[in-house]
Amino acid sequence: MASTESRFIALMRALAPDPAARALADDAAVIAFGSETLVITHDMMVEGVHWLRGQDEADVAWKLIATNMSDLAAKGAEPVGVLLGYALGPDDARFALGLGEALAAFGVPLLGGDTVTAPALARSHGLTALGRATCDPVPSRGGARPGDGVWITGPVGAAMLGFEALRDNVTGVDTSAFRRPAPRLREGRLLAPHVGAMMDVSDGLLIDAQRMAVASGATLAITSARVPFPESLPTARRHHAMTWGDDYELLFTLPANRAPDCIAHAIGSVEVFCGHSILVDGAVPQGPLGYAHN
Numbered sequence: 001m002a003s004t005e006s007r008f009i010a011l012m013r014a015l016a017p018d019p020a021a022r023a024l025a026d027d028a029a030v031i032a033f034g035s036e037t038l039v040i041t042h043d044m045m046v047e048g049v050h051w052l053r054g055q056d057e058a059d060v061a062w063k064l065i066a067t068n069m070s071d072l073a074a075k076g077a078e079p080v081g082v083l084l085g086y087a088l089g090p091d092d093a094r095f096a097l098g099l100g101e102a103l104a105a106f107g108v109p110l111l112g113g114d115t116v117t118a119p120a121l122a123r124s125h126g127l128t129a130l131g132r133a134t135c136d137p138v139p140s141r142g143g144a145r146p147g148d149g150v151w152i153t154g155p156v157g158a159a160m161l162g163f164e165a166l167r168d169n170v171t172g173v174d175t176s177a178f179r180r181p182a183p184r185l186r187e188g189r190l191l192a193p194h195v196g197a198m199m200d201v202s203d204g205l206l207i208d209a210q211r212m213a214v215a216s217g218a219t220l221a222i223t224s225a226r227v228p229f230p231e232s233l234p235t236a237r238r239h240h241a242m243t244w245g246d247d248y249e250l251l252f253t254l255p256a257n258r259a260p261d262c263i264a265h266a267i268g269s270v271e272v273f274c275g276h277s278i279l280v281d282g283a284v285p286q287g288p289l290g291y292a293h294n
Helices: 004-013 019-024 057-074 092-106 158-167 185-191 205-216 235-244
Strands: 029-033 036-046 077-088 110-117 124-133 149-152 198-200 218-222 250-254 265-272 278-280
Touching: 004 019, 019 029, 036 057, 036 077, 057 077, 057 092, 057 124, 057 185, 057 198, 077 092, 077 185, 149 218, 158 235, 185 250, 198 205, 205 218, 205 235, 205 250, 205 278
Parallel strands: 077 110, 218 278
Antiparallel strands: 029 036, 036 124, 077 124, 149 250, 149 265, 198 250, 218 265
């Protein structure tokens, strides 16, 4: 059954016929502009969904920047600037501190935005990120071809463990993967000229692999034993980690005879569509594949 989110996106798709929108099926819009190609993305974060109530606002600001930078990374783009939509609250100074730290870390300027006063319920912030494409064509989710290898730049599950430690007030656990993710900007620029398809893993490895497969009209076959996980993750939780999300690693495909130009892990292959978009260890995965807004 389609989610509320997917039904709404279907309505929006009818309103976005411009080729730059990529049928609303990609990480970002891609616009030819003179001799350059612009890559534009917008992400939102909601209190209680993307960050815990009471979490340090400096971390919230960092994550807001990082998630948008991750969309640019998936296009191999170089960041140009960001526009902030911010709901004022009690910790504005902490948010500004974290924002400045992230802008400096990713080498991107703040260009403007808007502020609002929000009701004392769940706050939300939005960010628009502008980037410059570094290769032509700009990678999409739809370029995976049968025979390609499926790769990921790093482990899945660290953000899940970090979230749980923060939620449960567990000390001695590295929570940085959840609080301050590291977008793979350098890796994206290295990979972009060579990949068939590429996207970032935000909602869960399996659901994002399914999205790539659907966009490509193929089947992605993943071998779970080849997927990288944090050493501290119990084996019994590996499937959960593949569906949890917030990893912000790059998922991509390459021709079978090509190795990536950065550290990455081969986790499967692209197959001719078999009636199912994704297989895990040769079987159709059961249950939810990842996070979806209801």
